[in-house]
Amino acid sequence: MPKPPTTVLIVGSGPTGLTLAVDLARRAVAVRIIDKSPQFPRSSRAKGPNPRSLEILEDLGVVGEVLAAGSAPLPMRKYRDGQVIADADPYAAMRPTVDAPYDRPWLIAQWRLEEILRARLAEYGVRVEVGAELVGLAQDDDSVTATLAGGAEIGARYVVGCDGAHSAVRKLLGVPFEGKTTEEQMMVCGDVEVSGPDRGIWHQWFDEDGAVMLCPIPGTASGWWFQAGPERDGSGRPVPPSLESFQRLFATHTRLPGDLLTQATLLSTYRVNERMVDRYRVGRVLLAGDAAHVHSIAGGLGMNTGIQDAFNLGWKLARAASGRALPELLDTYEEERLPIAAHTLDLTAERLRATLEAIRKPGGGLDSAITPGTYGLGDGYRWSSLATGGGTDRLRAGDRAPDAPCRDTATGAPRRLFETFAGPHFTLLGFGAGSVRALRDAAAAHGDELRAYAVDAGTTQGLSDESGRARSAYGIGPDEDVLVLVRPDNHVGLIAPAGDHRTVADYLNGEALERA
Structure with a gap:
């Protein structure tokens, strides 16, 4: 070729x-x-x-x-026989945390x-x-x-x-x-235009013989995600989705006029695969x-x-x-x-x-x-051949690297850890003064592919964890000196004592990551 x-x-x-x-x-x-x-x-x-x-x-x-x-996800309103039964907001008690900014x-x-x-x-x-x-x-x-x-x-x-x-x-x-494909677990779906229902609610009508679910599509005036159990003919076979079948399903389960639903696109039948x-x-x-x-x-x-x-x-x-x-x-x-x-x-x-x-x-x-x-925040790769070294009481190699608020020691400006991770590079965090040599050696050896940050190391260039939240997120004690190498996909590659100066080089020069 x-x-x-x-x-x-x-x-x-x-x-x-x-x-x-x-x-x-x-x-x-x-x-x-x-x-x-x-x-x-x-x-x-x-x-x-x-x-x-x-x-x-x-x-x-x-x-x-x-x-x-x-x-943001909307509160869910559940109906039975056309009547409101319950409201639920599964995210009402959720709040962003320092290590996970999206809740x-x-x-x-x-x-x-x-x-x-x-x-x-x-x-x-x-x-x-x-x-x-x-x-x-x-x-x-x-x-x-x-x-x-x-x-x-x-x-x-x-x-x-x-x-x-x-x-x-x-x-x-x-x-x-x-x-496997489960034929009996079937649903019809589409994008629809509906007037009438409150657009601040994810509406869910459930009956013994079926359901209709409507969630408003952000950025539209009257667009909704439509999901329903399929309409069936006299022989029990599912009716192909159409505007008319959606209108009939809507009227049956919501007890509202079917002509409130005026348009249907992306007509599809979904089977659980x-x-x-x-x-x-x-x-x-x-x-x-x-x-x-x-x-x-x-x-x-x-x-x-x-x-x-x-x-x-x-x-x-x-x-x-x-x-x-x-x-x-x-x-x-x-x-x-x-x-x-x-x-x-x-x-x-x-x-x-x-x-x-x-x-x-x-x-x-x-x-x-x-x-x-x-x-998805708990998905990690602890079993991976790219997960090296031990861990802390909160974090192990292979885990997703947490966020935390810090300050730039040179400017005093706020700096999140996620900001240091962003981009196509490895990130080496060195907690404590004992990490300075390893940071210096790694930065000199690996150039643009790695960014090294001293955290509370007493240097004029690095990050200050004045609130202790970075150490807490990473499970590192106030008197511990630790190296944490974060991969370009923001998962931890290795965790090692700061005095182990060869660890980072051995990792980045390993056979998997470096051509001999």
Whole structure:
């Protein structure tokens, strides 16, 4: 094969593909992203990022726009026989903490989130190429050739399939998508225009023979997410979704006039699928997001798991593609993310069971699907070969690195730890004066790929933890001197005593991270 002009080709321009494209582009990786759709969708689909995904979007520099374009989750109102039974706000008692600044998911139409990510990607000179359908893949030891419908070819060093549950990339690789489809757990979904219901409420009508759920779509005057149990014909077969069937379902379960619902788009039938691949990588081709795993919508983890796949993969792919790491570094993507996918399938299946049980009783609703486990903040990689060293009483290598408020010792200005992490680099935190030598040596040896910060080390350049919140978040005592290396995806790579000066160098020069 000829030498490819593109380093990474991404197939699929949903949130997973766009997150990966932005992360690679900001690392100066030559990336192309294609999508078979002739134009960008305007459907709302997924309801928005969870707290961990919001942290990722902050790192990518777009969280402000996402928050401005969406809204906080709304109180839920449950009805029975058309009458209000109960109100619930599952986030009412939640508050941001110093180590986790986002305490709840955020409602935003998927098309708007994608629009924000595309704009960010364009700042790096990369634009999504629509109307480009992948029909063939061939690879050798050095490159991959992607063939498009119409015969055009794209050469790349790596290809990543972010092209959804019906992934062409996965099918062309011949990777099995094992699992099950539960036909009896079926739902019709769509974006609808409705007048009348209060837009400050997520309405949920449950009856013995079905349900209708309406959640207002932020940024629209009268748009709603519509979900319902399917209408069935006289033989018990589900009726294909249409404006008319939505109107009948709306009238039946809400006891309101069906013609209040005046428009329906993104008409779809959803069946509970629980499927995943047994590997994320075949040579130079990788899978991410729904191309690798699908599960129940309970807990809202579909899009979020894909965004988090992409953030795990981006720095590894950039490092391997640039020749700064051995290709085997890419094996840690599967090592870390495949167990997360398996856990997510189990979690969402359990949350679906809990929700179906709850709605059989008056007052039950979708709040039953929400637990701290659906926030993504507890997902870590303690089992990973990239998790080195011991830990503290609160943190171990592989865990998500917490945020904390500090001050810049040179200027006195407030500085969050997340601000030091943001960007395509490793971050070395050295707590205490005993860490200064290790910080100095690491910064000299690794240049732009690492940023080193002394925390309460008595230096004029670094961070002051005057409130003690950083030490508390990391489980480090006031008199302890400790090194914490944070990976580019904001997970802890190692925790070690500050006097162990070779630890950071050994980690960054290790076979997985550095080409010998």
